């Protein structure tokens with residue numbers, strides 16, 4: 001599978017794209033100095049969880065990459081915002097039954113785009129490209145198992161057309 005460009009419309013079934021886009025609700029603050037891109041993602045820690053902020057430092061993945069498993073967080077959302085400026089891959093499938101190869105969507109995210117996976121949305125763990133990459137990660141801390149993993153019946157090779 002070749003990655004498609006990440007857009008808020010294409011990603012809508014899986015969550016939100018976090019970017020300073022004119023399509024977002026934005027307005028000027030701080031006496032004209034600053035533009036606020038407002039309320040970009042539905043952060044969900046559930047009724048008994050707490051929202052936490054972490055940094056993931058990901059090693060670059062080699063392409064083409066074999067997707068052999070997917071995971072989901074049934075108790076909360078998970079957001080990744082790149083802070084190193086490089087691109088990364090986002091592999092997702094709709095929340096619900098464990099995905100098959102035919103359910104996957106693969107997106108190429110720019111270094112100025114973040115993503116928020118909605119609660120229960122299947123995704124592959126971090127897929128940094130080009131170099132060691134840091135990401136601000138906003139997700140849930142709390143009781144209960146919050147990471148289900150599934151092995152795909154068939155491996156899916158993903159790549160990028162650049």
Ligand SMILES: NC(=O)N[C@@H](O)C(=O)O
Pocket residue numbers: 071078123124125126147
């Ligand atoms: N396990 C963990 O914290 N990371 C994954 O959830 C991921 O999506 O990278």
Ligand code: NI
Pocket residue numbers: 071073078123125
């Ligand atoms: Ni995750």
